[in-house]
Structure formats: C-alpha cells, structure tokens
Amino acid sequence: MSTSDQLKDVMFDAVSESIENMAFMEVTHGDNPPEEDLMWVSMSIEDPIKDTLYLGVPEPLMKELTAGVFAMDEDELEEQLIKDTLAELLNTLGGVFYTKALPESQTYQLGLPVHGEGEFPISGDQAYCWYMQLEDTTIVIAANGDGLKNL
Amino acid sequence: MKKIIIADDSSTARMFIRRCLQIIGLGDSDFTEAEDGKIALDAAKADPPDLLITDLNMPNMDGEELLKRVKSSPKLNILPVLVITSAGNPAREKVLLEMGAIGVLHKPVSPAVMVEALSDFMD
Numbered sequence: 001m002s003t004s005d006q007l008k009d010v011m012f013d014a015v016s017e018s019i020e021n022m023a024f025m026e027v028t029h030g031d032n033p034p035e036e037d038l039m040w041v042s043m044s045i046e047d048p049i050k051d052t053l054y055l056g057v058p059e060p061l062m063k064e065l066t067a068g069v070f071a072m073d074e075d076e077l078e079e080q081l082i083k084d085t086l087a088e089l090l091n092t093l094g095g096v097f098y099t100k101a102l103p104e105s106q107t108y109q110l111g112l113p114v115h116g117e118g119e120f121p122i123s124g125d126q127a128y129c130w131y132m133q134l135e136d137t138t139i140v141i142a143a144n145g146d147g148l149k150n151l
Numbered sequence: 152m153k154k155i156i157i158a159d160d161s162s163t164a165r166m167f168i169r170r171c172l173q174i175i176g177l178g179d180s181d182f183t184e185a186e187d188g189k190i191a192l193d194a195a196k197a198d199p200p201d202l203l204i205t206d207l208n209m210p211n212m213d214g215e216e217l218l219k220r221v222k223s224s225p226k227l228n229i230l231p232v233l234v235i236t237s238a239g240n241p242a243r244e245k246v247l248l249e250m251g252a253i254g255v256l257h258k259p260v261s262p263a264v265m266v267e268a269l270s271d272f273m274d
Contacts, residue, residue, distance in 0.1 A: 021259035022167070069163060081162065088163040091208075092258045095237025099257070110208055110238045112160070 004128070007101060007148060011130045011141060014097035018089060019134065023068045030131035034058060034138040038120045039083070041090050044111035045098060051145030053097075055090040056120040061137040062086055087113035093141070101148070108147075153180040154198065158191035158217060159206035159235070167260065168204055168235065174262040175269070188212030192220050195227055202272055207236040215247065222251040231272050235260055 016027040038056035045051040057065070059082075066085040067074045090113050098108055120140060122129060127144030155172065159165045165184045172178060183198075185191035188205065189212040195203060203221065207214035214234055221227045234247050234255045244255040254268035266273070 018259055021261065022163075066163075070166065084161055085163045088161040091161070091164075091237050095239065095258055099239030104241065107240050107242055108238060109240075112208065112210065 007128060008130055010100045011093075011097055012132065014093045014100060015130075015132055015139075015141065017096055018093040019065075022085075022089065022092070023065045025065065025068070025134050028133045030133040030138045032138065033124075033129075033131060034140055036060075036137075038140070039086055040116045040120050041083075041087050041113045042116055042121075043087075043090050043094055043113045045094070045108055045145070045147060046111055047107070047109040049098070049102070049106070049108040049145070049147035051143055051147035053090065053094045054116075054120070054122050054140075054142040055086065055093070056140045056142075057086060057089075058137055058139070061134060061139070065089075065134070083115055087115065098147075153177060153202065154183070154200040155180045155202045155204065156183045156185060156191050156194055156200045157204050158185040158188055158209065158214065160186050160209045161206070164206060164235075164258070171260055171262045171265045175266040176273070177269075188214060188217035188220075192217055195221065195230065196224070199227060199230060201231075202269075203230055203232045205232060205234055207234060208238070215243075215250075218247065218250050218252055233268055 019025050019027050036058035039059050039062050040056035042052055042054045062082050063074045066077055066082045069085055122142040127142050129142045131138050131140055157165050157168050183194050187209045205214040205217055218232050221230055231253045234252045237258045247255050
C-alpha cells in the first residue's frame, strides 16, 4: 500500500471518528469533488511540521450537521454557530489525523482555524485531497505542505 | 452543586464538554463558560470553582499559560485542572501533568474517557 493510500485511510478514520462522535452521521468514501459551493476553513500545522489542512462542506449539509450537534432546528441556527462547528470539526479531525499519521515521537502544534471566503482554494493536483460523503453529500479535506510529503 | 469552568474558544467544543459532563452525572453543576484562558482565570479568581476544564489552543491566553497561572496562585493552586486538546503530543502532555493537570484528554472526548479522568473529582 502506498503512502498516499495509507494517508487516505488514516484521514477516513479521522473524519469518521470526529463526525460520528459529534453528529452521529456515517461517513463513506467519495470519488469526486463536490459540485456545490462550499463553506471552508483552514488550519496550520506547525512546530516543526509545516502543513495547512483545509475542510470544505456544502452549506446545507453544514446546517444539518450543526442542527444535529446542538439539537436545534436549522432555521434557529446563527451563522456564527455553523462556522464555529465547522472550525471545531477541522480542529478535531486534524488532531486525530496528525496523531495517527505522524510517528509517535513527532511533535506538532495546531494553529487556530481560519475561515475562508470564496472558492475552495485547493485542488487535487496541488496537494493531498480526500473526498468523503455524508448522507450522499460530498465534503473535501485537503492538506498541503512538507509535513506529509516527507513521510 | 459543583462549580465548573469550561474554557474553550469554540462554543461547539464547550457544548460537547457540557454534554459529556451531563452524561456522567455532573449535569446539575453550575457551569461558567469562557472563550479564552484570560476570561477563565478572571472567573476563577472572582469565584473559585471546584473544577476547571480547559482547551490548550486558545487566543489571548492558552491553556498551558492558564494552568501555569492557576498553579502559581495561592488562592487557586489546589483547583483540579483537566486539559482537553486536539493535538497529540506526548512530550507536551508530560509537561502539563508535571505542571499539575489532573489529566490530558484528546478530542473527540467521550463520556467514558471523561468519567475515568474525573473519577477522583467525582468521589
């Protein structure tokens, strides 16, 4: 199995563990990029790793996910709460992913999540890109930087 | 009634921690939520709680500095502090435990892990 395949499996486990714990939603593998507009957030991985991790989720799914997390109706949700849940999801799955992907002795720090505007900034030819599905909707997680390339 | 401060810059994370505490039987506690370490420290000084649960990665004052300030305060140094973090980092966790944290948990936190970490506190 190649490093790329191994990372794909590790990321799938990290996303599954995080989303199933937060929102009790099942995650499956996806093959293609999402076609919808995405809400997205990024987070740096630092000291001494130098990577950036990105998470993009279509807004309707993010609303559904947040409503499930907070046991609220979707029309009661404020935008900040939806963005906060997206950021916490990246923070959680990022920690699980790098803990599993890196050697046990490898230290690293997570930066604070930063929300992005406009189109999702990463494509598969620039970085690792993983597509996964929640209830038939595709989400994307991407990572670029030297940390994973040097594994 | 126990007084518990939860420090995390994410309202979603604070809600998760409260949910875990409810599941393990601490739901009727008097909760104070803080968005960073400075707010948590000010709240603890104003009204010392029975337990402080803190994230590590926060703006203004992070969880490690909060732990350091609590443990160096004559008024607060016996306060149990539980650290919850996303990043797994054994060397840093060892330092946090040496600084006086009662435990270091990784997100996503489950009630089972939480109850084990807080067993002494709950007795």
